Amino acid sequence: CPAMSQIAEDIGRALEAAQLTPYRVATVLAPAWTTDWITAEAREKLRVYGIAPPTGNCGSAAHASAAPQEKVLRFVPRALPAPACPRCGSAHTERLAQFGSTACKALYRCLDCR
Ligand SMILES: [Zn+2]
Incomplete structure (x- = not known):
């Protein structure tokens, strides 16, 4: 999906806004x-x-x-x-x-x- 990098960025922004840091966004394909x-x-x-x-x-x-x-x-x-x-x-x-x-x-x- 061409939106995957945008989705990861959106998740990161939401986690930072909720002060849930540090975090790591993992992409799992299987x-x-x-x-x-x-x-x-x-x-x-x-x-x-x-x-x-x-x-x-x-x-x-x-x-x-x-x-x-x-x-x-x-x-x-x-x-x-x-x-x-x-x-x-x-x-x-x-x-x-x-x-x-x-x-x-x-x-x-x-x-x-x-
Ligand atoms: Zn209708």
């Missing part, structure tokens, strides 16, 4: 983060902010099939239900673009409340 880790509270905060919380993982499923010494991963699109509108709750939404302002956000429109 296991890989997935939207399944988003808590119910955080999903509700996203919805209130106007972002439909993800309904599954990033839309891909990894399949491994290779000899034991090989590690081949294939990512294939997986059909996910359209997200509910964060404003009116309607499931009558359509996808306008796979990628929105960032590569990890798709852009949807609510066909009921617009």
